[in-house]
Amino acid sequence: MAFRSVLNVTGSDHGDQDVRIAATLCAEVGAYLSVLVMSPPPLVMASPPLGDGIHEWPGQRAQAIARLEKRYRQIERFSQDMATLEKTAREIQTLLRAMWLCYDVDTDYCDQASVGDAVRQRALCADLTIVGPALLNDDHLGPSVVNGSLFDTGKPVLVVPKGAEATLSPRRVVVCWDSRAEASRAVREALDILSRAEEVRVTLVDPEPTCNANGAEPGADIAAYLTRHGARVAVDRLPSAGKPATAVLAQHAIDTSADMIVMGAYGSRRLRERLFGGVTRWIVGKPALPLFLAR
Template identity: 75%
Template sequence: MGFKSILCATGADHSDQDARTAAGLCAEVGAQLSVLIISPSPLLMPPPTLGDSIPEWPTVAGLKRRFRQIDRFSQDMAKLERRHTEFQNLLGAMSLRHDVDTDYCDPASVDDVVRQRALCTDLTIVGPTLLDDENLGPPVLNGCLFDTGKPVLVVPKGAEASLSPRRVLVGWDSRAEASRAVREALDLLSGAEEVCVALVDPKANYNGNGSEPGADIATYLTRHGARVSVDLLPSAGKPAATVLAQHAIDTSAEMIVMGAYGSRRLRERIFGGATRWICEKPPLPLFLAR
């Protein structure tokens, strides 16, 4: 199937680093790049009212506050227009098929705005600049991954991302989310030189991993042309994500493919925990699906 349409969300105040990362990945596979520049609007205070919802006569302080809001809106819109032009020029110079859009939205609506775009793309790139934005990063990540059925490639700071990785580690636990991640990454996995399927503390049972943990998913990937090995890893009391991260580094993997299970757990992985630990060591891109 391949990736023919890739989305990159970025903030109006961000650098062009994330867009350049996404552009390089699009050029690698010949995909169209859609850049969405987001500027969350400040919370606007409604005019005060008297009884029966009758507007109160504006005060000098109220008028000044409203004028400041209008001035802020004008500045934000000018910045969005300027960034739109800058990204158009940047991507045009790369001779890359692209489109650039902007959105000035309420902070609470950021996830919905991103979700609408992600529904009509094959993959969303979340770059290091967005990851460092604690305000914009989480809603963008939630919007493009949850309720879309589409995968996300998280590229931490310093990572050398590729959509043609040579060695990939798959975190497998026989859950639907892991299966979807494998399916969405199938082109990457079938084209890789080595695919390591890693299971942490697997239990042999017929309701979960089967009598031989990892054998079923290894067979599936082999049928699609992947060169697969299976590693059963003890956790030794450590979180499974930490064990997988260390094993990925030990095996010189260039990407981790894994399922995402919930907003809280995902946020811990992206903005802390195992993924932050990866970023402090040799960084690795994370291919996530739910």
């Protein structure tokens, strides 16, 4: 599908790198850009009610003063974070205004547990969410953003690692195919990209011909589907030779001079919890290529 509405989530302390990447991609395809600037507060324990221990006054006077000082520091931190959040939002608006884009900029200050829901609400009304390198390297905010935008919406996410030359019009694309529903969803969401690419390499690692999964000729079915949509497709069936499938796919992307990898994201609890430290991040980290994910 064509991307007409794009969401980009960034942290208030991330600078403007991620927003610039998203803005450039939107300008490339004429898409509307929605930027969400987030500043989740640190996890803190709620202070006990001020009335606790009053009957023991003045014996608990020092503890009561300490609670008041702690609450004051929390309020002061909140004020500082809000000021930083608003300042970042104004700077992003200035940047996007100069790029002559159609855009909106919103802010959200919420606890860690609510980050995913805040992102999900906005990603549901976007065609694509772009995760830039600053957010990708934020272990505090990044996983919650990906969970909210990818796993909780069914919408695709484009992950752009550091050093990648991001484009929504890649010349060569590697599609990681294994006949699962998640891979099929990724192909469907990336159809606009794949149909305009000069070359699409449908890649399977150690495929086994079966009557109810890969078929008698693994990869032929999805290649035919893509061809009907105007894509120029080749099928690569690769042996793992004892290597992890991720290593084989990453090397193949390098060998074929791919500009993007398209793959399904699998929603197991383990992958959701370890997305940035697990298989997906490993693939992103090896070849510096944009990774198009869907499930």
